[in-house]
Amino acid sequence: MTEIQTLPASLPLFPLAGCILLPGELLPLNVFEPRYLNMVDDARREGGHIGIIQPQASDTAGLVPGQPALHRVGTAGRIKSFAETRDGRYLLTLAGVSRFALTAEAEAQTPYRIGRVDYTRFTQDLVPRPVLQGDRSRLIRLLGVWLAGENIQLDWTGLEHMPFEALIDRIAMLAPLPPHTRQDLLEAPGSAARAVMIEALVAGLIAARAGGRPQ
DSSP states (O other), X not given: OOHHHHSOSEEEEEEOTTOOOXXXXXXXXXXXXXXXXXXXHHHHHTTSEEEEEOBOOTTSOOSSTTSOOBOSEEEEEEEEEEEEOTTSOEEEEEEEEEEEEEEEEOOOSSSSOEEEEEOXXXXXXXXXXXXXXXXXXXXXXXXXXXXXXXXXOOOOTTTTTSOHHHHHHHHHHHSOOOHHHHHHXXXXXXXXXXXXXXXXXXXXXXXXXXXXXXX
């Protein structure tokens, strides 16, 4: 049985604006809202999968009347680690497994939303990321210039030795980007396409701020 056959056709959905999870990456979560504590409890009993998905703009029609609209692509994450704090919060780490297309929402009896999902567009997510070659030093330099202009400090520890494809996906998840841009990066075909998008985006932001082209 392939892994795609073991992924659930229905997923508890955790809508998070400005947050994506990419296959092969890890996402730490601090869960404290009662309905999502309930969701985590249920997920741990039922295979450990949770769908991370971004809400759309508030004026976008959703699949369920009266509920905030969600983007149509998210990622199934598997609970990799779990701890409960003294004040009742859950500290999770989700491991990204595969992106999914949200096709419908179930009429759930739960306080959280449940999506009907389809993984067939994203079968490539279930194999190791292809080795990606790129100009790491140029990308890190561009990131450094951009983030310095935003007064953001980046911890460069480990970036020099991280596989380039993992570096690209980590940047897509962690860089201070607007939700719609992050969604575009999630829906890109793979790390190679994300690399092109990120470099063009960062170079463009630097150029716009400086009134010229970055060197």
